[in-house]
Amino acid sequence: MRVVRDVAAVRAAVAGSGRVGLVPTMGAFHEGHLSLIRAAREACDLVVVWLFVNPTQFNEASDLVAYPRDEARDAALAAESGADILFAPDVDTVYPRGFATTVTVSGVADVLEGVQRPGHFAGVATVVAKMLNMVGPQVAYFGAKDAQQVAVVRRMVADLDIPTRIEVLPIVREADGLAMSSRNVRLDPGERRSAAALHRGLVAAKSAVALGERNPAALARGIEAELTAVGIDPEYVAVVDPDTFTPVDTIAGPTLIALAARVGSTRLIDNIEVAP
Numbered sequence: 001m002r003v004v005r006d007v008a009a010v011r012a013a014v015a016g017s018g019r020v021g022l023v024p025t026m027g028a029f030h031e032g033h034l035s036l037i038r039a040a041r042e043a044c045d046l047v048v049v050w051l052f053v054n055p056t057q058f059n060e061a062s063d064l065v066a067y068p069r070d071e072a073r074d075a076a077l078a079a080e081s082g083a084d085i086l087f088a089p090d091v092d093t094v095y096p097r098g099f100a101t102t103v104t105v106s107g108v109a110d111v112l113e114g115v116q117r118p119g120h121f122a123g124v125a126t127v128v129a130k131m132l133n134m135v136g137p138q139v140a141y142f143g144a145k146d147a148q149q150v151a152v153v154r155r156m157v158a159d160l161d162i163p164t165r166i167e168v169l170p171i172v173r174e175a176d177g178l179a180m181s182s183r184n185v186r187l188d189p190g191e192r193r194s195a196a197a198l199h200r201g202l203v204a205a206k207s208a209v210a211l212g213e214r215n216p217a218a219l220a221r222g223i224e225a226e227l228t229a230v231g232i233d234p235e236y237v238a239v240v241d242p243d244t245f246t247p248v249d250t251i252a253g254p255t256l257i258a259l260a261a262r263v264g265s266t267r268l269i270d271n272i273e274v275a276p
């Protein structure tokens, strides 16, 4: 595996390489990231892993400063998982002097995470557009963990005619159900135990749907009760259409239940798909 820092080098590597798969990441790899790299390895001739802690998608300076970084460890894990190229540009490469363009997606980017994290999705959409233009992959791999990000990226790729297929892989979880996240390392042992309530609540809601519950408000109340029982006050629990992220009136088709909560000072998100 080669580590590449500039656009010309990544384009030279990609040229004539057949089917190119891109795995966008901010590093601090865990099994969630590695599952995406392995899926790309299975399906593509050349696997490019993008590693860039994108400053413009952080709405809290303290979160950006505290974000875990270990490129040497990430490079070893990416290589083991089948990456051919680790594309890790500097901030000046991605945002050179004079940079003045922002990609904003309306609608799906304006709710939930879009409200809680102002500017976040503009940062995401802009960097994903740039990355897809830099690398030109046939396929890009994303995790269902960031479900609203997936919906925003799909909207942007369709709207801007970007010729990349977006593949989405399931959420990889710890043994107690907590969705793997680079931010989990910030949880102290007590917070780590409490954090399992996020997935417990989502699974209970899915079971309720299987037993016939169709009322989004009742599902959200059940999840909120599970969270408050361990002292977690959610930022939102939302029952939405998986493509548009608009709230649904009743569970009539494939529906996403998404939540965000601070556990101590660490902000976590999770979601689950339900259907009647």
Ligand code: AMP
Pocket (backbone or CB within 6 Å): 024, 025, 026, 027, 031, 032, 033, 035, 036, 141, 142, 143, 144, 145, 146, 169, 170, 171, 172, 173, 179, 180, 181, 182
């Ligand atoms: P990040 O480095 O957090 O920006 O994540 C990079 C990619 O990995 C995104 O597409 C995430 O959705 C995905 N990802 C993060 N955590 C998980 C997880 N637990 N399971 C599956 N995919 C994940």
